Amino acid sequence: MSTAKKVRRIGVLTGGGDAPGLNAVIRAVVKAAIREYGLSVVGFLNGFGGLIKNQARELTEQDVVGILPRGGTILGTTNRDNPFHYPVIKGGKKEFVDVSDRIFENISIHGVDALIIIGGDGSLAIAKELYEKGLPVVGVPKTIDNDLQATDQTFGFDTALTTATEALDKLHTTAESHHRVMVLEVMGRYAGWIALAAGIAGGADVILIPEIPYRIEKVIEKISQREVQGKKFSIIVVAEGARPVGGEMVVQRKVEDSFDPIRLGGIGQVVAQQVEEATGKETRVTVLGHLQRGGSPTAYDRILATRYGTGAVQLVMEGRFGHMVSLKGTSIVAVPLAEVTGRIRTVPLDSDLLRTARQLGICLGD
């Protein structure tokens, strides 16, 4: 497929775990494509699954009415269905094969000249492979984890952070009333952005993130110090990827066929048990889980998602395929997909956020 072809019709899909703001991106893509450039738009359903199985629907302006504040994605999504590693049953046994040619067939059936892929590292790695195989692709950075390279922020993060902060505010009042230690386990995979930012915004006493392996003695010391100061309650935020020095992350389950099969979870309980045993203080755990992925996007995420959506259509019209829209400072720019994939963006140990946390006396477990 020639990338020089005049674009008249574009496709859009949402891949990987959902994040608040996906519908805002879809809406922006549809509106900008139709109004600004006179294009038509087709949405592929359920991530790459819809591209492989030819499941699609036309998207008109009418189809995006009222979806700006809505969580989830009207197109559906999945973190399975990698076209380059697609499970098939052969002779009663599961095998993985490359079915990416089907995508080119389906794109051509729908007369699609360019494809906008909204996703995290897994989906964007596939986007890059498809681009290298000749598909005119533009990426949009999505994930609540905020762990994508080459952008200052992904959409979805601000909403997850707000949800986690609200949870901390609520835990504070009950912790204080009962003189308890409250542990909040948050998502984020191998990065501590949600835990660190929510911990600062929600006034946590201890924040444990994957980037800084913790020593439980340090956590216990902090809670004991607070006790001596007359502060009879404490709030601990634990990222799901946190681990002790010399220890491993806690894996909750493995999801076969997923882009990344590991699902983390359970470290909050481990920390709580150790704290309770050592301090004698009643310690309770809340696992925030998928609440962080659901609900209406914040105003910040709506604006970022909308800018990403219109920016992606602009990149398509400029023929800048193989790129992703990215936030750099206050501007939306284009970065090559090759700079985005292959590694994740974790919290730098010299980050200003970490320095701020330390200056407030927050214990980071080290």
Ligand code: F6P
């Ligand atoms: O990447 C987003 C995320 O919510 C992570 O924070 C979490 O580890 C993972 O996805 C959970 O995935 P699933 O919805 O498959 O349980």
